[in-house]
Amino acid sequence: MTKTVLVLRFSAVGDVVLTAPAIAALREAWPDARIVYAIKERLAHLVEHNPNIDEVIALRDGEGPFSYASRLRAARPSILLDLHGKIRSRILRALLPGVPKVVWHKRDFRDTLPVKLALRPYRASMLFADRYHAAVEEVVGRPLPKGKLQYFLGPEDLAVADGALRKSGLDPGRPLLGISPGANWATKRWPAERFSGLARRALERGFQVAVQGSTREADLARTVVQHAPGAVDLSGKLDLRGLGGFIARCAAFAANDSGPMHMARALGVPTLAFFGSTDPSMFDFRGHEVLFAGVACAPCSFFGRRRCPRGHFRCMLDLTEDRAWGALEPLLSAGRRPLLSA
Ligand code: SF4
Structure with missing residues (x-):
């Protein structure tokens, strides 16, 4: 049976x-x-x-x-x-x-x-x-070979994402950096202003930049684009179909410890992940980049916290924009293009 x-x-x-x-x-x-x-x-x-x-x-x-x-x-x-x-x-x-x-x-x-x-x-x-x-x-009931981390797009996902990108003035066929500055807990978020810095540097090198987030994360996305003229704010505009399609369109993706970060890795999009109060050793970052300051108090929680219990928040603030760009630039320069067409 x-x-x-x-x-x-x-x-x-x-x-x-x-x-x-x-x-x-x-x-x-x-x-x-x-x-x-x-x-x-x-x-x-x-x-x-x-x-x-x-x-x-x-x-x-x-x-x-x-x-x-x-x-x-x-x-x-x-x-x-x-x-x-x-x-x-x-x-x-x-x-x-x-x-x-x-x-x-x-x-x-x-x-x-x-x-x-x-x-x-x-x-x-x-x-x-x-x-x-x-x-x-x-x-x-027996040892098994491990499976691969993969995310499977639905048939409409790319078209939904492309519609949102075009409506915002972006060309889905041109190299795109995706940024996701949100995360459920404050201590999992690298400062939005620093994501702006990455956006500016990518724009200067000819990349398109789009910032993704939920409606609740709209303030963060707005902060990123305010300081990076030319970057586009897609917060609140992508459902799960559009989110997968959007990430699949990216040449690289920069995100905190969050759902979109895992989707990006599962889609094979070179990803730069920021970890502050949580533990990056829970995940496999081969083929990607992870930044973790390694301050003595980190990781201080399993999920993240509303605020830094020590008040200095060095786990994230020690991760400078220069260091982040040093990790992101090679991912962008690797020249990934969307593998799938709508
Ligand atoms: S206690 Fe340390 S690990 Fe926890 S939020 Fe503060 S700086 Fe980060």
Whole structure:
């Protein structure tokens, strides 16, 4: 009988994107299995075009656990793989009795306890994506080759992005630097004025520059373009389709520790990532660049903070614009052009 693996991962953008290698490894191990992915409806686009996923069951806004569990039960899962590991997935696990379950753990207790006790800064003992992979190995019951980090665009994504770029006066066929100055937590954000500096230098060298962000990040994007005449503000103008398409159009991408940064890496766009209070060793930056000041207090948190508890914010402020340009310029000069056409 065909196995059905029900994968739970409801959010957030980066965490969902980072499940792709584990799903690829599962597909490789069990080519005939039916892989069903449970995710919030507003993020479903992130996995809908992944060829390794057979079905997406989207959690509607406001839908209760009983209604959703009954829809998941209708998929007749033979095993449940919980890659979410939070209260929502715990409730759903309880509502799907009799289904064997494997639960992923985001962090190792040995990593987190000393940080919670303020004994030392956080250091991940393994890559974030490898933890997902280990859970898949537990499902399959044997060691597996690792899958590749990939993001799969939908058929309209490039056209949606190109429409937004053209409307802003940019040519999707010309070299473009993408900038994403946002992040959910203040201590994960490199100063927007410094992103402006990168934008100015790229513009001087003939690149187009577009700044991306959510509506809530509009102030940051505005700050970047205000100090970089010629850069274009796309904040609030791209949905998930447009975001993927836009990043795919970029020659290089500069971003904080955020969902768009992971999308860029998954799309194979050379990426410069800024890390302040969080730990870059959770991710694989081969082929990209990461800046981390390495101050003694960093990384001071798992997710980021509203403000620097020490008041100096050196983890980000020590990352100068010159140093950032030194890392970004070779990525831009490598001459990547969009590989896909609309
Ligand atoms: S400077 Fe140190 S304490 Fe302050 S936010 Fe950065 S890592 Fe945390």
